[in-house]
Amino acid sequence: MSTLQLHPVLAALRKHRIATVVIALEIALACAVLCNACFLIAGRVQAMHVQSGVDERALGTIKLEGFDPQQANDLNARVMAGLRALPGVRSVSAIGAVPFGESGIKAGVHLDAAGQQPGGVVDFYVVGPDAARAMGVRLLSGRMPAPDEYMPVAQFVPKEAPVLITQVLAKHFWPDEDPLGKTIWAMDTHFRVIGVVDHLTVPQPGSGEEKDADWSIVVPAMPGPQLAGKYLLHANPEDLPRVMRDARAAALKLAPDAVLDLDQSRTISELREAFFLSDRVMTGLLIAVILALLGTTALGIVGLASFWVAQRRRQIGVRRALGATRRDILRYFQVENFLIVTIGIVLGMVLAYAINMTLMSIYELPRLPVLYLPIGAVALWILGQLAVLAPALRAAAVPPVAAMRSA
Amino acid sequence: MIGYYIDLALHSLRRSKVLTALMILAIAVGIGASMTTLTIMHLLSGDPLRGRSGQIFYPQVEPDPGSKAREPHDVMDYQSAMDLWSAHRADRQALVINSRVKLLAPDTPLPPLMLSMLSTTSDFFTMFEVPIRFGRSWTAEDDAAHARVAVISADLNDRLFGGQNSVGRTLRLKNSDVRIVGVLAPWRPSPLFYDVRGGRFSSGDTASFYDKPEGVITPFTTALEINDGNFDPFTCWSNPTTPGHLQNASCVWVALWVQLGDAARVAAYRRFLDGYVAQQQTLGRITRADNTRLRSLPEWLDFNGVVPSDVKLQTSLAFAFLAICLCNVVGLLLAKFLRRGGEIGLRRALGATRRAVFIQCLVEAGVIGALGGLGGLLLTLFGLWLVRRQPVPYADFVHLDASMFLATFAISVGASLIAGLLPAVRASLVEPALQLKVL
Numbered sequence: 001m002s003t004l005q006l007h008p009v010l011a012a013l014r015k016h017r018i019a020t021v022v023i024a025l026e027i028a029l030a031c032a033v034l035c036n037a038c039f040l041i042a043g044r045v046q047a048m049h050v051q052s053g054v055d056e057r058a059l060g061t062i063k064l065e066g067f068d069p070q071q072a073n074d075l076n077a078r079v080m081a082g083l084r085a086l087p088g089v090r091s092v093s094a095i096g097a098v099p100f101g102e103s104g105i106k107a108g109v110h111l112d113a114a115g116q117q118p119g120g121v122v123d124f125y126v127v128g129p130d131a132a133r134a135m136g137v138r139l140l141s142g143r144m145p146a147p148d149e150y151m152p153v154a155q156f157v158p159k160e161a162p163v164l165i166t167q168v169l170a171k172h173f174w175p176d177e178d179p180l181g182k183t184i185w186a187m188d189t190h191f192r193v194i195g196v197v198d199h200l201t202v203p204q205p206g207s208g209e210e211k212d213a214d215w216s217i218v219v220p221a222m223p224g225p226q227l228a229g230k231y232l233l234h235a236n237p238e239d240l241p242r243v244m245r246d247a248r249a250a251a252l253k254l255a256p257d258a259v260l261d262l263d264q265s266r267t268i269s270e271l272r273e274a275f276f277l278s279d280r281v282m283t284g285l286l287i288a289v290i291l292a293l294l295g296t297t298a299l300g301i302v303g304l305a306s307f308w309v310a311q312r313r314r315q316i317g318v319r320r321a322l323g324a325t326r327r328d329i330l331r332y333f334q335v336e337n338f339l340i341v342t343i344g345i346v347l348g349m350v351l352a353y354a355i356n357m358t359l360m361s362i363y364e365l366p367r368l369p370v371l372y373l374p375i376g377a378v379a380l381w382i383l384g385q386l387a388v389l390a391p392a393l394r395a396a397a398v399p400p401v402a403a404m405r406s407a
Numbered sequence: 408m409i410g411y412y413i414d415l416a417l418h419s420l421r422r423s424k425v426l427t428a429l430m431i432l433a434i435a436v437g438i439g440a441s442m443t444t445l446t447i448m449h450l451l452s453g454d455p456l457r458g459r460s461g462q463i464f465y466p467q468v469e470p471d472p473g474s475k476a477r478e479p480h481d482v483m484d485y486q487s488a489m490d491l492w493s494a495h496r497a498d499r500q501a502l503v504i505n506s507r508v509k510l511l512a513p514d515t516p517l518p519p520l521m522l523s524m525l526s527t528t529s530d531f532f533t534m535f536e537v538p539i540r541f542g543r544s545w546t547a548e549d550d551a552a553h554a555r556v557a558v559i560s561a562d563l564n565d566r567l568f569g570g571q572n573s574v575g576r577t578l579r580l581k582n583s584d585v586r587i588v589g590v591l592a593p594w595r596p597s598p599l600f601y602d603v604r605g606g607r608f609s610s611g612d613t614a615s616f617y618d619k620p621e622g623v624i625t626p627f628t629t630a631l632e633i634n635d636g637n638f639d640p641f642t643c644w645s646n647p648t649t650p651g652h653l654q655n656a657s658c659v660w661v662a663l664w665v666q667l668g669d670a671a672r673v674a675a676y677r678r679f680l681d682g683y684v685a686q687q688q689t690l691g692r693i694t695r696a697d698n699t700r701l702r703s704l705p706e707w708l709d710f711n712g713v714v715p716s717d718v719k720l721q722t723s724l725a726f727a728f729l730a731i732c733l734c735n736v737v738g739l740l741l742a743k744f745l746r747r748g749g750e751i752g753l754r755r756a757l758g759a760t761r762r763a764v765f766i767q768c769l770v771e772a773g774v775i776g777a778l779g780g781l782g783g784l785l786l787t788l789f790g791l792w793l794v795r796r797q798p799v800p801y802a803d804f805v806h807l808d809a810s811m812f813l814a815t816f817a818i819s820v821g822a823s824l825i826a827g828l829l830p831a832v833r834a835s836l837v838e839p840a841l842q843l844k845v846l
Contacts, residue, residue, distance in 0.1 A: 018833060019741050026734030033727045040720075066509030066521050068582075069636060069650075155646035188646050207612050226650060259509055259521045277798050278614070282717055289724050292440070293731050296433060300735035303429060307742030355727075359720070 027344025053199030317402030434779025439786025606711025772827020780819030
């Protein structure tokens with residue numbers, strides 16, 4: 001049936017070349033923007049769902065600053081003892097950085113003593129006794145640091161410390177070898193790998209030079225002048241909000257000489273929320289743009305189809321008088337719309353790739369996966385059919401007698 | 408004649424209200440989205456020194472002996488920066504460093520707070536035309552004497568002293584007392600150009616370049632003494648021996664800004680910079696004598712890609728959306744003009760030229776554009792209001808300035824004229840006789 005109708009549809013489109021081209025262009029643009037916007041949204045959503053590797057719901061952090069480094073040992077002892085005494089606190093440990101908090105120590109690492117084999121820039125989590133366990137990182141192989149392996153920080157990190165690395169990092173450094181016992185050189189010292197954990201995100205995933213969110217190394221260290229002021233609190237998830245409230249109040253009393261950083265003294269979940277705020281805003285914006293452009297495109301189709309229906313009342317009447325059913329008329333406008341949208345989609349796919357190329361040069365975005373093209377195409381076909389339905393039904397309702405009247 | 412066409416246009420617009428409303432809405436929404444983002448682009452990529460940026464330069468040398476990078480480090484080591492500054496070869500020169508400091512205003516009941524301190528040299532205020540509300544900035548003698556003085560921002564003055572003239576009052580910075588000698592008038596350079604660095608390592612996430620200026624400003628020499636142990640390096644190629652003390656460390660952390668009045672002075676400074684590096688090479692302190700830069704401020708901002716990539720992305724999205732809206736308007740105008748084929752045929756038969764029909768159609772498109780622009784303006788104001796409520800550092804200074812106000816109408820009318828071009832040509836091709844037959 002529809003093959004029979006294709007010829008008159010094509011003939012009519014040839015007559016309305018300008019309008020056809022304009023609406024096809026609009027659909028092409030919509031298709032291109034839609035594919036890329038969906039791709040960007042998927043990227044942001046994926047970034048927002050990064051696995052921290054730590055037990056976020058049970059962790060919080062307190063950050064003090066502005067104290068005299070000479071008093072650091074005293075401050076550490078005072079604050080940790082005071083926080084541990086709070087009801088509901090399971091453990092308190094000194095820590096250099098937390099996931100989604102301020103960025104900690106970053107350094108370029110090498111895989112050989114001579115510095116010829118670069119391993120990239122990675123994040124170092126300097127953690128005090130018990131912190132690794134409290135964080136809840138999952139050990140895949142090797143072991144956690146022993147109590148006597150927490151040594152004083154010399155420069156940023158302790159000298160020749162045993163470290164935990166993530167499995168992503170282990171694969172990156174030594175693709176085919178057992179990482180346990182291997183050595184990493186950085187910051188004028190070297191580290192021995194004693195364990196591999198499944199996940200641990202860098203403090204600020206996606207905003208540094210790290211090629212993967214999991215490029216983190218855990219270095220055990222003794223609290224001291226170089227590891228003071230930041231504490232990791234571990235509590236039951238249901239107690240955590242109250243514990244954090246109490247901890248902030250307690251920290252002010254325990255360390256009147258220091259300044260409490262309220263932005264950083266939060267639960268890890270809150271820090272995560274704040275860290276991804278701009279991504280959430282951007283995702284919302286992209287969704288708004290998609291809705292607005294689909295709406296606009298639909299209105300354009302409705303407008304033009306209505307005009308065509310009005311313009312062709314007489315012809316429709318003639319066709320009806322000659323025996324075409326309402327269904328035929330309806331089908332005619334639907335096929336017409338399908339053809340125009342198809343032209344638009346074909347153009348739009350080319351355009352989508354062009355836009356993707358430009359985005360790749362601005363962002364470090366991967367190539368647009370082919371999967372997004374059929375999604376965009378199907379979305380626009382459906383949109384086109386929905387938009388044309390009302391005008392097409394109006395056309396189908398034109399009585400045969402319209403042929404007798406002037407347009 | 409144009410007046411008559413505008414009358415005709417308004418009449419015709421009133422005749423098909425729904426179609427007209429659709430077109431005006433499409434233009435208004437497209438213009439609203441693109442002008443909101445364009446205004447932000449315009450604000451973020453503006454000249455922070457209003458036309459004087461071309462005179463400000465940013466020298467760079469490569470002190471890292473092991474560096475294989477094509478570009479020198481973003482800031483300098485203490486030795487190089489100090490040597491270049493004390494040579495006084497530019498019209499004006501200022502060293503710039505930042506550090507976190509604990510601040511207490513002893514004669515107020517406020518608890519101590521941590522804030523970012525800018526430490527610089529006396530030329531900073533004249534070179535960057537920093538507006539001063541109360542008091543004065545410090546002098547070169549104060550620099551030399553390591554004077555315990557400070558200039559504070561209007562924001563901090565409001566917070567600590569309720570906006571009163573606080574000159575002569577005392578602040579405790581870490582453990583030292585400094586005397587306030589000056590209070591700035593509100594000053595919001597965008598971007599915070601003198602702190603811009605490291606843009607190429609930020610993967611486009613550069614919103615922090617639009618942060619507010621530091622609350623407290625102290626002499627460079629003074630800060631090294633009173634906040635010793637709290638200086639963070641940009642990067643190091645070997646660990647500093649004392650944490651937070653970088654004067655003798657293998658670290659880069661000091662920025663130098665110079666003002667050079669004309670091309671001859673720029674060329675002379677370039678020669679001086681090359682000479683300095685060559686001399687340091689013979690002394691064995693610098694190994695890469697070929698790796699110096701002297702970028703102007705606009706070049707430096709450009710090199711750092713200061714406009715966040717999210718903002719660029721939003722702008723391109725908005726313009727793609729505007730293009731879609733315009734396609735819509737083209738289609739609707741086409742429909743509108745051709746529906747009036749009979750009327751146009753009649754006008755042609757009565758002697759109107761193709762030109763006259765063409766102009767009349769364009770005027771109608773222009774009127775739609777102007778009305779759409781009005782709606783677009785309201786939507787732009789709404790969009791900017793939304794942006795001001797976003798958690799971005801530049802939210803506080805987002806506003807519609809006169810140039811963007813005019814641009815809104817210009818772009819709106821221009822876009823609708825372009826959209827009207829094709830339908831107008833098509834309408835002017837209507838044959839008089841053919842249409843009359845149908846009537």
